[in-house]
Amino acid sequence: MTPALNLLVNGEPRTVPAPATLADLLRHLRLDARAVVVELNRIIVRRPELGRTRLSDGDQVELVHFVGGG
């Protein structure tokens, strides 16, 4: 059995195969890294770092983008 990481992504439980980086998570969610900003455990991770940033079990990830607003 492949080891898995249990994450909290945008407040929802998500499981990804281990090992995984933030770039892997975005691919898994079919999100374009250029269109989102990523926070890992409340710290912003810049785009060049996404492929180098390993996820750990229990990590909290926030994926945000711009929406309509006033």
Next chain:
Amino acid sequence: MSEPLALGGREFRSRLFVGTGKYRDPAEMVAAIEASGAEVVTVAVRRVDLNRANREGILHYLDPDRFFLLANTAGCYTADEAIRYARLAREAGFNPFIKLEVIGDRDTLLPDVAGLQVAARTLVQEGFQVLAYTNDDLVTALRLEDAGCAAVMPLASPIGSGLGLLNPYSIRTIKRRLSVPIIVDAGVGTASDACVTMEQGVDGILMNTALAEAQDPVLMATAMRLAVEAGRAAFLAGRMARREVAVPSSPALGMLAS
């Protein structure tokens, strides 16, 4: 009339800033923004909805090369929360401008002016160009200017209320006493509100609901563009004095014998 608006080291031709929320559909939003002539367009920072097939953000519809994206911290109730949203917005990589909102009351959406000042100071130190949404209180506006804000954005009336300019005196006083640009943000309901607001001498207006909730947002956007220009021109022209008595416009001399 045509002098550009200098703000945070940038220059803008249009004094009308518009929001992108609450439109019935994205095509109508884009058409309204184009009709408004606005260059500065506000956006909000939110979680990507992972459970929807259509996860397009606003940039799918708005070309960031054509519009100046002004991210906001709408929905934030503490300084820490607003600072977190501002940092996320800047990381999107467009510009260091932030429309700072720290809301203090869920019913009126009036600002928490203490939290606002704390957040403004921190963000200015971090290199942001802070445009602070605030109430129409002079002392708070002065403190925000002292904190280094690039602009102060007092409300005409509460967000989304469409009540128009409730206190022209307060807005004039803020404009008279501060050196940074004053952009009236929130409360404008229709074109006459925008015109009267600009006639107070402020540097610009930001609006969203007045366009998005008009029966015809594109036509209202045209009306607002003209109203902002008309109000600015009237302010610069300098209005005539008010009199409590009539003064005839036609000569009193040369009347026929009765």
